[in-house]
Amino acid sequence: MNSTSRLDTRLAATKADKRPALVTYITAGDPDPDTSLDILRGLPEAGADIIELGMPFTDPMADGPAIQKSSLRALNGGQTQKKTLAMVQRFREHDRDTPLVLMGYYNPIYRYGADRFLRDAAEAGVDGLIIVDLPPDHDQAFFDAARDAGIHIIRLVTPTTKGERLKQVLRDASGFVYYVSVAGVTGAAPPTQDSVATTLAAIREHTDLPVGVGFGIRTAEDAAAIGRFSDAVIVGSALVDCVERAESPAAARQALHERVRDLAAGLRCRTCP
Amino acid sequence: MSVYSMQPDANGFFGRFGGRFVAETLIPLIEALQTCYKEARDDREFQSRLAYFQRDYVGRPSPLYRADRLTDYFGGATIYFKREELNHTGAHKINNCIGQVLLAQRMGKTRIIAETGAGMHGVATAAVAARLGMSCIVYMGETDMERQQPNVFRMQLLGAEIIPVSSGTGTLKDAMNEALRDWVTNIDDTFYVIGTVAGPHPYPAMVRDFQSVIGRETREQMLDQEGRLPDSLVACIGGGSNAMGLFHPFLADDGVQMIGVEAGGHGVESGKHAASLSGGTPGVLHGNRTYLLQDEDGQITDAHSISAGLDYPGIGPEHAWLHEQGRVEYVSITDREAMEAFQLCCRQEGIIPALETAHALAEVARRAPALPREHLMVVNLSGRGDKDMASVAEYLGGPSR
Numbered sequence: 001m002n003s004t005s006r007l008d009t010r011l012a013a014t015k016a017d018k019r020p021a022l023v024t025y026i027t028a029g030d031p032d033p034d035t036s037l038d039i040l041r042g043l044p045e046a047g048a049d050i051i052e053l054g055m056p057f058t059d060p061m062a063d064g065p066a067i068q069k070s071s072l073r074a075l076n077g078g079q080t081q082k083k084t085l086a087m088v089q090r091f092r093e094h095d096r097d098t099p100l101v102l103m104g105y106y107n108p109i110y111r112y113g114a115d116r117f118l119r120d121a122a123e124a125g126v127d128g129l130i131i132v133d134l135p136p137d138h139d140q141a142f143f144d145a146a147r148d149a150g151i152h153i154i155r156l157v158t159p160t161t162k163g164e165r166l167k168q169v170l171r172d173a174s175g176f177v178y179y180v181s182v183a184g185v186t187g188a189a190p191p192t193q194d195s196v197a198t199t200l201a202a203i204r205e206h207t208d209l210p211v212g213v214g215f216g217i218r219t220a221e222d223a224a225a226i227g228r229f230s231d232a233v234i235v236g237s238a239l240v241d242c243v244e245r246a247e248s249p250a251a252a253r254q255a256l257h258e259r260v261r262d263l264a265a266g267l268r269c270r271t272c273p
Numbered sequence: 274m275s276v277y278s279m280q281p282d283a284n285g286f287f288g289r290f291g292g293r294f295v296a297e298t299l300i301p302l303i304e305a306l307q308t309c310y311k312e313a314r315d316d317r318e319f320q321s322r323l324a325y326f327q328r329d330y331v332g333r334p335s336p337l338y339r340a341d342r343l344t345d346y347f348g349g350a351t352i353y354f355k356r357e358e359l360n361h362t363g364a365h366k367i368n369n370c371i372g373q374v375l376l377a378q379r380m381g382k383t384r385i386i387a388e389t390g391a392g393m394h395g396v397a398t399a400a401v402a403a404r405l406g407m408s409c410i411v412y413m414g415e416t417d418m419e420r421q422q423p424n425v426f427r428m429q430l431l432g433a434e435i436i437p438v439s440s441g442t443g444t445l446k447d448a449m450n451e452a453l454r455d456w457v458t459n460i461d462d463t464f465y466v467i468g469t470v471a472g473p474h475p476y477p478a479m480v481r482d483f484q485s486v487i488g489r490e491t492r493e494q495m496l497d498q499e500g501r502l503p504d505s506l507v508a509c510i511g512g513g514s515n516a517m518g519l520f521h522p523f524l525a526d527d528g529v530q531m532i533g534v535e536a537g538g539h540g541v542e543s544g545k546h547a548a549s550l551s552g553g554t555p556g557v558l559h560g561n562r563t564y565l566l567q568d569e570d571g572q573i574t575d576a577h578s579i580s581a582g583l584d585y586p587g588i589g590p591e592h593a594w595l596h597e598q599g600r601v602e603y604v605s606i607t608d609r610e611a612m613e614a615f616q617l618c619c620r621q622e623g624i625i626p627a628l629e630t631a632h633a634l635a636e637v638a639r640r641a642p643a644l645p646r647e648h649l650m651v652v653n654l655s656g657r658g659d660k661d662m663a664s665v666a667e668y669l670g671g672p673s674r
Binding site for chain 2: 057058059060061062064068075080081082105106107108109110111112132133134135137138156157158159160161162165169180183184185188
């Protein structure tokens with residue numbers, strides 16, 4: 001299986017299973033490189049369908065306190081772009097099927113060298129990229145190179161993305177569409193179901209891609225509620241909070257995987273309201 | 274039209290610098306701002322309201338003052354001060370705040386947010402917000418709050434709410450991150466007043482335009498007083514708004530040399546500085562591509578300067594472009610050199626400049642002695658130093674020394 005199709009295959013499978021995919025975010029290197037790799041490796045078994053791996057950045061402007069702290073823990077532990085890619089490579093030694101997308105800010109990629117980064121990421125087994133601060137109308141060459149490298153560019157749609165802009169954002173989207181369900185930073189209050197349902201309908205008028213919903217989803221109940229009308233549910237801050245609160249790396253791993261199991265069960269629950 | 278008056282392009286780029294590298298949520302907001310700003314620029318009523326506030330509230334035009342004693346002291350070039358420190362609230366910052374808060378009003382926004390480093394932009398924003406009846410929230414790094422106590426109190430007196438920012442290094446860049454997080458959360462009623470020529474398009478161009486009143490006046494005043502254009506312009510640079518305001522109206526005048534002065538901290542070679550052009554590399558932060566202080570991994574590194582207002586790891590994208598074009602020369606001045614120039618200005622001219630401004634004065638001290646008296650050098654006296662008394666006292670080891 002080539003890497004481009006891993007995301008498509010997995011999202012088709014969860015759809016056939018009549019349930020939304022669970023997308024779990026962790027920050028690479030949080031709280032330390034070894035624990036982070038352990039956490040990553042255990043995610044699929046705990047119930048993650050797709051992994052979103054954060055590339056830590058000193059200035060995460062779109063993130064709330066949980067992911068800010070998580071990024072700092074990772075950076076203080078010596079995490080770098082190179083180490084993050086190596087981590088993906090080691091994950092791929094044991095897992096060829098779980099799609100993995102990298103999420104982060106443009107500067108560390110730009111500094112790494114965009115072309116070199118895309119090549120190394122593809123080689124490591126990265127399936128997609130979510131770059132918070134790279135809008136679709138800038139650096140077209142980067143997007144073209146990503147496509148050539150077989151890496152999906154996951155586009156972000158937000159509550160303010162409407163009309164022509166929505167069309168523009170979705171034009172070259174691939175993999176899935178990430179709906180940022182609230183105006184705000186990560187880890188905010190959850191969205192209302194009505195607002196999400198309405199927007200998702202609008203997004204689906206312009207794309208056939210699966211739509212994942214993220215921002216503010218913390219509990220199995222939140223996930224189940226949002227999962228009723230989305231193709232994927234994305235959880236991040238609630239997971240990295242497990243690392244923040246844990247007293248040891250082992251406890252962090254255990255608590256985080258426990259939370260993922262709980263979320264996965266919520267999405268598979270057919271009798272829940 | 275010169276190549277300089279046509280920048281930025283439609284996407285907000287000055288060459289490869291600038292742009293609008295922000296979260297998608299903010300794109301429609303900055304597009305709306307851009308539309309409103311374009312309309313306001315051509316709206317006579319807006320312009321006359323702006324002119325009214327500039328004259329009667331800010332106190333413009335600010336004098337172009339010939340600093341005779343300093344000129345004699347150096348024994349070289351004739352030195353002029355563009356007296357922006359005489360503006361209401363004590364710096365050039367208010368030129369931009371007036372413009373942006375009037376725009377906010379025009380857009381029907383009621384809540385003003387701002388970031389501040391030394392506090393001058395915060396004070397100016399708080400003042401204008403009070404005057405125009407808007408609520409005002411200022412994000413300020415905890416480190417900066419400590420070294421700029423008087424400005425914190427000033428903002429509070431003006432009715433602003435100060436939110437301390439402890440993330441990162443607790444300085445200007447962290448305050449800017451936090452302001453962006455506020456904006457992305459409060460999208461309906463909030464207007465973000467950026468204090469320098471940085472951030473996503475249209476901010477760099479818009480702030481430049483509002484600050485260009487400095488250069489336009491200087492031009493007129495110099496023609497009036499000396500019958501010709503100046504030979505050189507000198508200004509300090511954190512983000513670069515006072516420098517851009519002075520430089521921009523002269524960019525097409527080949528005979529006018531321009532020098533931007535970055536904060537060298539302990540020296541660029543020491544790694545403890547805030548000189549993005551002299552010691553940085555291109556990257557993307559706070560909505561624009563520009564020169565940044567960053568490590569090999571693209572992580573933003575701490576800036577250092579004795580002056581809180583220059584303590585920023587980036588620089589406005591137009592400066593980055595002018596640097597690569599070679600139109601403006603960018604140099605750096607250390608904490609020590611700035612402090613010497615600070616004291617010199619106090620004693621020779623009876624003017625206490627801001628520590629930021631002292632960096633520009635230190636560059637004047639380097640250049641002026643070797644130049645002939647006919648050389649007309651304008652330094653932007655961008656702010657006054659009242660706010661810096663504690664930092665200066667600490668540096669000098671007590672007020673009596």
